[in-house]
Amino acid sequence: MPSNTASSSSAPAGSADSSASRTKSKRPKYSKFTQQELPACKPILTPGWVILTFLVISVIFIPLGVVSLFASQDVVEIVDRYDNDCVPTPARANKVAYIQGVSDKSCNRTLVVPKKMKQPIYVYYQLENFYQNHRRYVKSRSDSQLRSVKDENQIDACKPEDDVNGRPIVPCGLIAWSLFNDTYTLSKNNQPLTVNKRGIAWKSDREHKFGKNVFPKNFQEGNITGGGRLDANKSLSEQEDLIVWMRTAALPTFRKLYGKIESDLEKGDTIHVTLLNNYNTYSFDGKKKLVLSTTSWLGGKNDFLGIAYLTVGGICFFLALVFTIMYLVKPRRLGDPTYLSWNRVPGGGR
């Protein structure tokens, strides 16, 4: 019995020890994060700060808007819509038949430079109501095929312009197939005006996306002809018109670079454009425009940013003003405990 009692007394002690150590390890460690007590900055919306913020925003935005607007105003832009005018009057009843016909498509346009235009002057063609962003269209290309010769059979995505009688088309797909093919020849005051067509595509595209040793194959040889043809002897990386065209536009109205004029144009200069009106936009009432434009640091002529900045800045200024007036007319003490309904004497009026 004595041994029994001895062991009995030791056992609970042991278990108590173990339980104590167990609970000690269970005790959570203290740190600012675990206690959710990280030092925090708790801003509140005091009238002063808010009004100041709006004032600051308007003070920044309004000048920015003015600067943007000026930048946009500095840009000289000549836009000439020719799709309608370049169809001879008798053919205008059925423009689609005309464009699909074989008659001479050349057309002459005269543009007058309204203001001095500094070089480089960009020549764009603008298409409207043309859905380069259509899902069927935008997916119909094969980037790997464009990049290297050995992938020329990767044409799965290109349907329905993937192959001709089993031979793969290079470049395949609807985008390439519908290549824009109007051409412009410019002359200034009866002197030929050089339009530099090199370097119009992105450098990265020329060097990495379109292979130097990939040549057009079986292009535009299917039953229906789409847009422009390609020189089978020039590698894709040199076909800059194609490269530009294949950078699909996200909007139904878009401009694509045709070339650059690397000389200044004076005010009053007349520019004669001889164009070949080949591209069919008539079946879907698409407009075609020729655009000559200089650029600013913000890009082409676009008043939107300037106006938007002025508007937002103005609204912010207005808000700052309104909040100031509200603050002066109807000041409200922040954090007044009397606003807490439970602090009121319940049933005071009873």
Place this chain on the structure above:
Amino acid sequence: MKRFVYINDDEASKELSCDNRISNTKYTLWNFLPKNLWEQFSRFMNQYFLLIACLQLWSLITPVNPASTWGPLIFIFAVSASKEAWDDYHRFLSDKKANEKEVWIVKQGIKKHIQAQEIQVGNIVWLRENDEVPCDLVLLGTSDPQGVCYVETAALDGETDLKTRVIPSACVGIDLELLHRMKGVLECPVPDKDIRRFDANMRLFPPFIDNDVCSLTIKNTLLQSCYLRNTEWACGVSVYTGNQTKLGMSRGIAEPKLTAMDAMIDKLTGAIFVFQIVVVMVLGVAGNVWKDTEARKQWYVQYPEKAPWYELLVIPLRFELLCSIMIPISIKVSLDLVKGLYAKFIEWDVEMVDQETGTASYAANTAISEDLGQVEYILTDKTGTLTDNKMIFRRCCIGGTFYGNENGDALKDAHLLSAITSGSTDVIRFLTVMAICNTVIPVRGKAGDIVYKAQSQDEEALVIAAARLHMVFVGKNANFLEIRLNGSTIRYEVLEILEFTSDRKRMSVVVKDCQDGKIILLSKGADESILPYACAGQQTRTITEAVEHYAQLGLRTLCLAWRELEEDEYLEWSVKFKEASSVLVDREWRIAEVCQKLEHDLYILGVTAIEDRLQDGVPETIEILRKAGINFWMLTGDKQNTAIQIALSCNFISPEPKGQLLLIDGKTEEDVSRSLERVLLTMRTTTSEPKDVAFVIDGWALEIAVKHYRKDFVELAILSRTAICCRVTPSQKAQLVEILKSCDYRTLAIGDGGNDVRMIQQADIGVGISGREGLQAARAADYSIGRFRFLKRLILVHGRYSYNRTAFLSQYSFYKSLLICFIQIFFSFISGVSGTSLFNSVSLMAYNVFYTSVPVLVSVIDKDLSEASVMQHPQILFYCQAGRLLNPSTFAGWFGRSLFHAIVVFVITIHAYANEKSEMEELGMVALSGCIWLQAFVVAQETNSFTVLQHLSIWGNLVGFYVINFLFSAIPSSGMYTIMFRLCSQPCYWITMFLIVGAGMGPIFALKYYRYTYRPSKINILQQAERTGGPILTLGNIETQPRTTLEEEVSPLSIITQPKNRSPVYEPLLSDSPNATRRSFGPTGTPLEFFQSQSRLSSSSSGYSRNCKDN
């Protein structure tokens, strides 16, 4: 159903061949993948994601690379699966450890050392001191000559005290050597999970003594996972092994609980899904119409003239895929992640560590923290929850004399001490009952002092008190008890123990005085289960009064009684008792019936009064939580008066004149009905009064009320903020929870004992107090805390923050997905409604997974108000309770915001990047960066407290966005090669970004400021108060506003028809609307004054006991 176990006979037990391999794992190596996937795909959201992912495999309709959905989907599934696998692996490891533990068994008479998993049913297993029991055993022998051993059952039921186990009578005196060769058969029930019952019989084969059937009870067993203590060795035959043990059978997978917030998120998801379907149908039709009219003319698109039959479906399905991100795949992951963190914050909280025992809080359920912030009803147990469960004997009444009334401590009462020395019969008998009518085990400590190991706190208190009054219970040696009184030793032989059950509410022992051979029955129990059996001549009036008196002081009372038995009577009864004890079916009930036959004509000795002290901080906690608009119900098994006194002392109810107590009682249906009606009437008329009205109901009346007048009772439950339910059984507790839940209230049940387990499991949130009654409740609970006062922190701090954070996080997740989705929809209008995606696959995938999920995750440490402000103004919890921060109207706000932002981003992008700049990849990236900038500012604006982490994640994420995109832009083969470099070098890009931020955030900021200053919510006011450093103290009047503010717009009757009238968007509840003035309902009926009700209480309960006696 029975099973037969043959001891030490491998052949005969073969049919039960079930080895002792424990397996808690959910999966095996082979079924893991299919089973896990099946489980994951049983949820609607996952099915939706899978469907979308499968549709994306159809390249004709997919707008983006399928990887943009498959990637995140596989990632999410991999995360959940590996979490499961990790848990399961750990279970496997712990199983393996248990399975490979070495044990001694006897096989064919030889002692062998084997692994625990090889134990077969029928093997004899040997245990040493402090060994863990490997499977369920029936005890055959112990080192103790009397066949007693002690076990610690903490792992099984959480009770830390030692329990005695004895060998069956048939095995008494078997020699150690013979034990090895023992043969026999056990007839036992099929495995079940009842750890309190084991109704079996044993028969030993010759040459072992006689051939008699020996009945077995739970007292003869050693259950798996218990520890052998204070006993050198023990051996037993294994009856249940492996997963068939009592422990193995009681393992169950708890039903997953869904929070109100999850339900709301599901609802909103559903709404978004419907919206998505509508968008898809509209765009699908529009797309098909556009295709047939416009697209045919667009020769370069080459639409075929003849299309396959499914052509009509292609465009709608494309839009379905395009819009599928409306339901963000990331919301599930983010929510799981933050919920896990909420639970961790609870466990990490040092302010919720019980300093006394060092136990931290524990969140067993990590998924329901938000619900804590939405609790409306708290149902609490009394003993051990509100009180300390440290019983101290304070007063007694012996034979009509009150002791301890003067100084509040009977142990120091001179009259009592002198009565003991003078040897007054009643007093000595009284003390004898106190000392030996129990199941306490005295253990001699090192220093020679005696430590009592008791299962019940009351018994321990009584024995200790008796010892202090010179009636020392010295030792227990098998059936012989030793009592020392004033130096002389008295020995008693225990003949029978008539155990305590919650139905009988009393326990008795039959002992034989070794000096004079008299057989005595000693009983103790609740007054209503003792007094009715008092002997005919005795006046129980003084006893009843004493009970009343003590109960009013909040003391727990026990009546002690005594009866001398005739030898014949005992012997005759003893046979019946033995018979009942060996019944296999309904044993408990049979025993109770037999016990009843002995327990009558009792001589009532007196009443003991035991104090159960309130826990620290209980009144404050209750007050704060009630101010927070939480209603308290107290459910206790205790007496009415005791319950009321405790309720008063812990601010549960207010004393007169502020409070009013309404009693519902009655023995018959009519009585209950009448009293229920009366209480209801009073309740209805006093809802407009700033008065604390509480009702009191006892178990019996409750039974009737719930059974026959459920509608009325439900109405009452809705009307009353406070209720006290006394004398309720565990199942009634659960029933009350269920009633409140059926009224759409969020309930929290808190308790500490085994009797609270059902209520805890039933409630929306179960909180267990890891207290002295064991860990049973804490195990079943979703949260376990050390003390009751931590509840306020659990609810007001953790619950509230969790709710706020999840509300922001979930709505924000929808906002950002809708934002990008709206842009896609707008874009489709300028891309021929053909379903082109403006964004590339990489961006779409990364948008949800990286770009937008990191900043919002840090909202888990956002705090709108400091903890101190919340504690000072607990009323602010109302915003969470009513679901003000996440409901259809707040969601509409976020929806509108995403629409507005989508318009801003889209309009600015397509105009700033028009004409020669309208390149697809560039435009897409501009729009995407616009979204990223906006979302960073939105998170910043919605953040209330900026810590380093917030700054890091919000602005770091913005930097990260550019870094990731620069990386992608450097890969020549990617679609966006050089795009980001080009954009970032253009001034136009940055100008556009500033414009988007300015135009997108300006109005929202202005609106927020306006509401913050001129239409502030209470949260805003407190924020302002807290941060301007102004006085945040409440005005002098901290009067609790009764819940009436909630319902005063509607007449009480309409509440009943529409319990969920508390629409979350219903503004004037807390606010200062002028029509929130109190309406008085005329004269308030006849308020039952507290005193009246008190006197009625006492008279009724004395009538009650008289009733019992007449029975």
